Amino acid sequence: MGADREGSGRLRPVRVGVYLGCGALLLTGCASMPDSGDLRGVESTPRQDSQVRVFALPPREDARPAEIVQGFLEALTSDDAQYKTALKYLTTAARKTWDPFSSTTVLTDGPDARSQQSVKAQDSDGSYSYVLAGTKVATVNDQHAYMPDSAAYHATVHLTRQKDTKQWRIDGLPQGVVMGNSDFQRNYVSVNKYYFASNATSGSAGQLGTVADPVYVREKVDPMTEMVRALLKGPTSWLDPVVTSSFPSGTDLKKGVTSLSPDDRNRVTVPLNHKADRVGGPQCDRMAAQLLLTFRDLTPTGVDEVELQRSNGSQLCVLSEDHAEIIASHGTAEHPGFEYFIDGKQRLVRLSSTNGGKEAEPVPGPLGDGGRKLRAAAVSRDEDSAAGVSVDGSSLYVGSLVSGASLGDAVLHSQGRTAQDRLTTPSWDGRGDLWVADRDPANPRLLLLEKGAGEPLQVSTPGLDGRVKAVRVAADGVRVALIVEKDGKSSLQIGRIDRDTDTKTGERPSVSVLELHSVAPQLEEVTAMSWAGDSRLVVVGRESEGVLQMRYVQVDGSTPVGAAPSALTGVKEIAASEDERLPLVAHSEEDGIVRLSSGEQWQKVVKNGTAPVYPG
Template sequence: MDADREGSGRRRPRRAVAYAACGVVLLAGCASMPDSGDLRGVDATPRQDIQVRVFAMPPQEDAEPLDIVQGFLEALTSDDPNYETARRYLTGNATKLWQPGLSTTVLDDGPGASPTPSGDRERKEDTSFTLTGTRVAVVDEQQSYAPASGSYQETVHLVHDKKTKQWRIDRLPQGVVMGKSDFQRNYVSVNKYYFASNTKAATTPQTVAVADPVYVRERVDPMTQVVRSLLSGPTHWLDPAVRTRFPTGTALKKGVSSLTPDDRNILTVPLNDKARNVSPDRCEAMATQLLFTLHNLTPAVDTVELQVRGKQLCSADESDADGVATRGSVEQPQFLYFVDGEHRLVRIPAAPKGSSAKAEPVPGVLGEGARDLRSVAVSRDEHLAAGVGLDGKALYVGSMVSGGSLREPMLVSTGKTDTDRLTTPSWDAEGDLWVADRNPAAPRLLLFDEGVGEPLKVETPGLDGRIKDLRVAADGVRIALVVEKGGKQSLFVGRIEREAKTGDAQRVSVRELRSTTPDLEEVTTMSWAGDSRLVVVGRERGGVQQTRYVQVDGSTPEGPPPAALTGVKEIAASEDDEMPLVAYSEDGIVRLPSGEQWQKVDAKGTAPVYPG
């Protein structure tokens, strides 16, 4: 997520912090709990180095109620694996009822705590505090992140124990709550991988792997957390479109509390008996899911070995896994494509070689200038190309082989203006072609099966507005849509569901659209930039244009945003993050090689795209 933007002038939380660096461990001294004051918030801890660990402090003797609330909230942001210290602020009954794993509520700043007004000022046995703040996001029981907004207000009730004569919390909201910067320090986003239910890559019989991002606690044995999360199944949003190869009920063997790779980078995963009788092929697919997932977390695992009752079921290394399933993030494109000053489809090598490269027309009719083009898309196998005419009316599809002839338009829009006609098209992993007709009289999302024939109208339940732009993910399971309504352009990600074909008919729908940039008032352009990441150009209300990365769940990934570039009109990225970011800006086509500044490619070029 973004670097910490802290609140101003609020009291720093007092905790014990351990710093581990260069093999030396330094323990910070413990500070006492505050002993005065009527209204305080739990400050979000400043963003720390990844090696910093924060340990909770137990309640002090004879601490006042506000100190108990404050100490409890601070303990929630520590690296205590099971919140044991936080539980020491609770009564015995509250400890039994409290379920911290149900949710994590993220606030813009740490929660404020103020006394709840009471009509009986003479009572000394109990008291209440109201926790307040502004919601940013919620991570649910499945560890799935979702942006949130509005005010947060929950009550914490305390009692004065007659035996111990200490204040303790006896009623509190379920889950945990913390400020945004504490969340950034405590949690890391990891892609779990499942297999697309009804999708195979058009160029290979392999199954397509789909990323399912979740947030796990970064310094609380994240490897074991993410393995447990993978075994428990996909998140609710993704579940209808993917499948797991693990049998229902598969879990870690009872008694296994932690997983660690050995000195050969082999991770042994002991499973319960639910996985005992799987076939070798299925076992290899299970190991592939684990290996893809763990590679997203750490480079320390080269091989995954599955065991049941102490006996090896199977193992898989990277070459085995790549033979089972394909991922967009490892499919390297050959070329970058764009429209040149003569409105032809041209290409240059995708990976920069030197400071400049001369664009050449692609083989086939779309590179010969038979039709003036304004936008294009190239199939993921780089064999077919689709182009929309200069006025936005007609969609053409042609082979990128010399000597072909241009067929009649696949689709013609009757929109009255060029902004009311066809969007830039997009190809999915199955070789199907997607495009939206923006005609206000009949707006629709269309799919051409393998890029030919009559278009299939895609159902879009819940879509509120008109599609301005679209990009299908390499997995063929998710689609990003820029939706325009009331002068505002918003980015949504929807789940693609394909029902089994009945004869020649098939129903395809895009469901459960999720907003990924709720803070942006205008989205100019976007592109997929990883298995679960997009690059977006837009602006906030009253702000200036900015380019940022965003996860499909609406969170902001770690790392810096792309280098600033003014006047961006279109942007293109590859799911393979080794490929440079490319944009059409005031300077024409420019690209951003890793570790360098933006470089001019073609002053007259427009509409850059990678395959997809």
């Protein structure tokens, strides 16, 4: 490859193929570096079986600058835990300053590179600068947090020829790693780590409410150890103000611990440093519960038991998975007894969620007797109470799900001129409080009724740009999903719930929704959504000039790996449980109430029905 061509040529998008050391036990092929010619575009590797490890090749002797750049970019997408092969492409000085763990930049495709030769007066051979360009999809920061980002990406990689070896090496480069989205999907996996809600009240069994904090780690580079380290470092910045960890500040793995894995009894032993030496039994149990919940997604069957050790190797505590369920509650542990919807007589009715029942029955109590005609409802998470919105959307009623109970006056009224400008479907949080939005253009409000009663509390929403069209609160009570409408477009946004419960002044507590961010930016119109797991939602919407579709999204804005729900014509409303084992329930214009169980197709339940919901 001549220097004249190399200095002015355009490097095609670097999209990584398979990079395996030929001595590896599991091979899908061996990649070889080009001897001459321009840098070739290589198709991204499809998502491989989890047991296949992918490794990069070191720089070839007398490799030209274009080859060095390509080899380095390929090495960034390998399963090399410490990026040792990538470091071989750098000068000695660059190896000391480059931090590959500071961030991961994800582009739509691999970085597109253009080379520009820059002649140095003191170096007759010259040096090369390659400008890497692309469109960002997201950035994963040093906390492993995924942050969607559609900005343009530009970075420079500079190469120089070593005086002693005469080999080209990179001496200037951006911090972190960069790769295309398909390589990111192959290399990284989303896992929830768990903390406790700061202001949560204990459950019926004295449980502490947990909050999922999704992060991305490299799937085939000891993800269990990496997740433990991430958990010990604390929650991501966005979630930190509303959660706590039971681990003492400064707790880390004991020095010298490099890998964690289950033993033959499916127990994971976690040696900790001296910061945890003095914790008591109850606190240690809470620490172990956080670990057990975090481990659930890392192995096919989860982990049965966790043992925590002091810095001297003595046992701190042992906790089983069953005991962890007693200490900590989380969304997927709640198993609703029923699915609910509004039937053709505009009553609240229910179906058994445990046996796939198809015969709907009116709920006990006043919301099921037809005395008040309803268009939407929400059932409390304990399934003892329900809230219903009147047919015209102007009034909100709350009643007991007990036979013979009476229904009092409406607890809230909207003054909106049309039915669509009035109350949204309400939502119950894990604390037993009721949320609803008033869409009145003259007075749009997000409201909370403590325990579903009393004077509505207006929720502060700094940063909200638009009108709330729908609201769903997570089971943890610290995150809320909103469909926000502005200028004819609607977006799905997630906000953090901040509660000021200091009652020393005698004033009512204040509630705010802070740091709202879009989690489905590619959708121009979002028409329905529901929580569908500890950190996942199911969304109905369309892209610009696209058709209506249904998909899953993570609360951090990423797209979960796996199939989207099968297509459904004319879907108007969607309901999912945070227990992911339960079916989706939807309202279709053509078929009424329909249900989708795992591995099956949509099944019609009842023709005349709308507004399906699970408790929450």
